[in-house]
Amino acid sequence: MSPWLLGPVQASVALLLAPGLVGAVRWMKARLQNRRGSPPWQPYLELRKLFAKEVVVSNNASWLFRAAPFIVFGSTVAVTLLVPLLAVPLPFDGAGDLVVVVYLLLLGTFFLALAGLDPGSSFGGMGASREMTVAALAEPTMALAIFALAWGAGSTNLGQIAFRTLATPSEALAPGHLLAFAAIFVVTLAETGRLPVDNPATHLELTMIHEAMVLEYSGRYLALLEWAAALKLLIFFTLLGNLFVPWGVAVTLTPGALLWAVFTLALKLGALGGAVALVETHIAKLRLFRVPELLSASFILALLAVTASFLL
């Protein structure tokens, strides 16, 4: 299979796995709350329903309101082409590195925040303002964590980082890597709107960050945004999984290796999903102005990761 075909294959695998991942996290949280909860494939049904429903658009909204879902969904899918989901010799490795991944996700957040402001409701404004605040504060941590990873691997390109950790297993346990893993895990909770920062299952508009921006969307636009949010969670988990623990990622493009890669990927996503479910059952939501403390703590972790990574 030619490397150029790997891109679309990787994108479609990501698109298929993403709703399942969100469903699995919801299912695990339900089980931790001692209730049966909806089955893990529930998000697929919800997407199917949303695609068939009518779209209601506010009369204040402009063309940007209708274009934003496609830009957010498109930028997130573009990132799945760059992330080492299944195989390490990425076809588009020359096109983008970890910095491109971070800025593409920031492009998605940028247009989602604008779409939140467009209908002119106070909830959308509140959500947009808080989302951009959290995204801005998470940037320095991502920058230093990227650098701690790249310094060990001698390059910021994702394929190179994963390949390097595969080649020298002792590298994976280096303190620099562990600290960078912790820093990026905190940023994942902040960026994908998980519990300590923003409650995904909340109904009180005043506490929402991510949900408040999509309050005005319905029908197929809402389906695209939900799918993009699920994809973003999958991307961060893949970064955590396949960059720090890259075993199982296919090195040769044979169908057997790829199937094994999909299996190990599902395993890693399950493990990380379980970790997030546990974190969400144990921790209550932080007050909005305690979130900068959490993010500065993750910045310190990233700073330690950088100092530890070039001490060795």
Next chain:
Amino acid sequence: MRALFLLLVAGYASGAAAALVLGTGALARWASALGAIAGASAGLALAAGACVWGAAFSLDAPDLLGVVGGMAFRLDALGAVFLALTSLVAAPSALYGAGYSRAWDGRPALRQVGFMLNAFLLTMSLVPLADGTLTFLLLWEGMSLSSYFLVMTDADKPEVVSAGQWYLAMTQMGFACLLGAFLLLQSGGPGSFADLRAAADALAPGTRDMVFALALIGFGSKAGLIPLHVWLPRAHPAAPSHVSALMSGAMIKMGIYGLLRVGLDLLGGGPAWWGGLVLALGAVSALLGVLYALMEHDLKSLLAYHSVENIGLITIGMGAGLLFASLEMPAAAALALVAALYHTVNHAVFKGLLFLGAGAVLHATGTRDMNRMGGLIRGMPWTAALFLVGSVAISGLPPLNGFVSEWLLFQSLLPGIGAPSPLVAVLMVLALGMLALTAGLCAACFVKAFGITFLAIPRSPEAEHAHEAAWSMRAGMVVLAGACVVLSVGAFKIVPRLTEVVAPLVGLPVPAPSFSVGWALQTPGGFARMSPTLVAAGLGLVVLAAWLAVKTFASRRPLRVGETWGCGRVVQTPRMEYTATAFAEPLRRIFAAFYRPSEDVSIDFHPDSRYFVQSISYHSAIVPWFERYLYAPVIARVRRWSERVLALQSGSAHAYLTYLVAALVLLLGWLVVTGQR
């Protein structure tokens, strides 16, 4: 090449003359604009000639102002980049100005704008060509004075007058420092740059540091680096929009050009602390610039503070280049300087576009306050779309050119962290953190700027009836928006050109290592590869594929337009939506240690009972650190000295005569004492 030079001078001169002679109507406006466009295109052709085909150009005019030493012009690669950048912004701004300055029709101010604009463009285009101290300083002062008169176009408004005073004081202070720097550099010898270069190595290290420090202050004040930036957020909003686009896009870049010319070319690099100081100044300017911009709700001063931030980013690249050059890491130095130059060109283009957009908004609604705008995207669809392109570019987001130069800046800091001396490593780590935080806050600030100005419900009658800008204003903006896209997609062609410009400055061999491989950019040592062309194409393709897929598979139900959901409240008024101050409130509270916000809320109750409120007025201000703790004491002390000197002016002629005689006697005495006859 000489013909192009003459065409450039003739173009601007004819534009200036037309503005004076042809009255104050549309004819004068269009004639001066066409003259400026002719001059700008000649400048672009000249720069392209020097940059792309490497044609050398030099012109010595000893007879021009011969008595003082004559003027000399020479165009090298570095000067060509800045000439190209100036002309690239000048043409659309002039075209835009033709439509925009209809506001001054029939008033003498139109003559002032037309004449001064062409004079400003002429002097600014010639500054990168200057090849002698006299020429350089003369053109520099010409640029400052003409831009001062442009700022003072609407001299009837008090804040414009105070802005002009700040601007004049700062530029003259900067000019004094430059004068000192060049005199020290020349130390009595001949004035041409070639001689300066030769004499520079013979200078004592102490004088070299002194020259660099003075040049840093002089050029830093023109560029708007942090302690010397106070004139920028005052002068830019006061000037007409196409002038502030030129000032922000091209004029402050002359400060960067000066620093590169003096720091690297004439002095040929220096000790490590030069680079460290410039890097630190850049990082501080970037972060404080964006922090101040977040708190602005006046659209043009918000853009002005963003100029301070972007100049900070450019200075980070320049500081890193200087530092690596002094640590004998030429490849890393070249990458850092290429990043700085590339961001300079990008910033000129998208900041010009944003200022022209802000001008169109000001022209349509008559106000600059974002809290009175909103919903302009319906009345001004073109301006909104072009302002969005500018916002995405300045926030450094992928498909456009801001991302390419910010990626290069990010990659240029990384090799520094492995540098042998730990102090450099720590400085690089902190600069990296501040660069990333600045990028994040800049994206937040432009969501605010674009969202509050153009989206949602109009907050005032003017915003409701806003009409689209004139076609000439839109044409100017479309050209700049196109340049944004071309600068991003064509990065793999532009970066090698810039490397050739930078190579001689850092001592790399002339066939410099091109930082681009095929379609992608590659940093030295294969550390990172990225291809803006593929990213932009891939993004476009995926978004199109998503749109097509949804169009075919999603439901056939027609789209229904309903009311914004507001928990079922009865009426939806603009007072319920977020304003610029509200949007930035979380960040103001998080960075309260820096802002020290002071809030006073005054509630006047209904006369009959305390439970009914007639109106609540909320006023909050942040501490202006530099104005209060740096400039106020300086101004107070200067005022105190001037009062003391005032005593000399006793008004009696005899007193003045005695001063003359006393001075004469003193001089003679000094000559006798020092025995110099």
Next chain:
Amino acid sequence: MSLLSKIFRTGIVTEPLPAGDSEVVHLVREVDAESRRLFGRALGIREVDAGSCNGCEIEITGLMSPVYDSERFGFHFVASPRHADLLLVTGPVTRNMEVPLRKTYEATPEPKLVVAVGDCARTCGVFAGSYAVAGSVDRVIPVNVFVDGCPPEPAQILQGILAALRSRPA
């Protein structure tokens, strides 16, 4: 770790849904087959309190508790009517809630259902004839199912919603 051990000790407490008793649930408007197929397994519910005394609200919050766990049928409560497919309306429609209720109904995208919970929704219950009450719910918006009871048990409310979908209880 004490929380985890408590979780594993208690185990899953969701009880199976008892059989529906028909005199409480009144299916007034037939639901078309297409929306039944669509909402069978995935339904967004938006709860609208049109002036109720909060008795029904306490029962509705019971729906989300581990014991009744409405999520197992694929129902989940959403924050905005734009995301909703079914409006769960409680209480007599008071005068000042009439316009907001109609706005909420218009804000919900097609196809949509309405389940009115409690006696007040159908007959204004104890508040009938009061100056502040505009009338029962179906005078303001078309209702699919009424669930009687003051307040109805969570199981009955679940039956009402399932009756709206005409699907067998899981």
Next chain:
Amino acid sequence: MSPHLVSQLSVGGATLVLLAGLMMLWRRGVEAHIKAFTAQSVALAATTAMVGWFAGDWQLWAVAALLLLIKGIGIPILLQRMARRFGTERELEPYVNTATSLLVGGLLVLLAYVVTKPLVSVSQLPTRTGMPLAMGLVFVSLFVIISRKKALTQVLGFLMLENGIALLAVLGAHGIPIIVEIGVFLDVLLGFIVMQVFVYQIHETFESIDVEQLNRLRE
């Protein structure tokens, strides 16, 4: 154990110890501080044992055991008792808010890295790579002592400072002779008991252990 693995483990151990120190800056409750101190002492004991195993020096094993006994178990029990008696008052806002103190902590670690770089290049022991982090802990604990108002937290800051110095000794020179080590332990124990009495007196006179009240004692 290969020297590379030892240097990796020593940096890992030092990072854990430093992280516990930073936890003191991040969390506000006294119980969380005591838990952080206990974890730190256990990590320090483990690192000392690891270095002892690598250097084959029985003295380090004894020091590790002593560390675990006194600082891992003994002192935390005493602290728990003190916390139960005094720690129950409302949270006292430290001089510097949490986000800024974390940033200052980060800068102190960078400063420590710059300061100890020459030290690291001097010694040849494979465990030298952890020294900047140990020095970072010393600076962070000094900052805790300065910036916190509660006497109990300051006591914990002092104990963490002592931990930092012990770690620096272990990583820098494979531990100091056992006699000196025991002497240091006795000093720490004595200091701790004196502080315990001191905190008790503060509580008696001011009804709170807020150190700021002390400045009312001057004329």
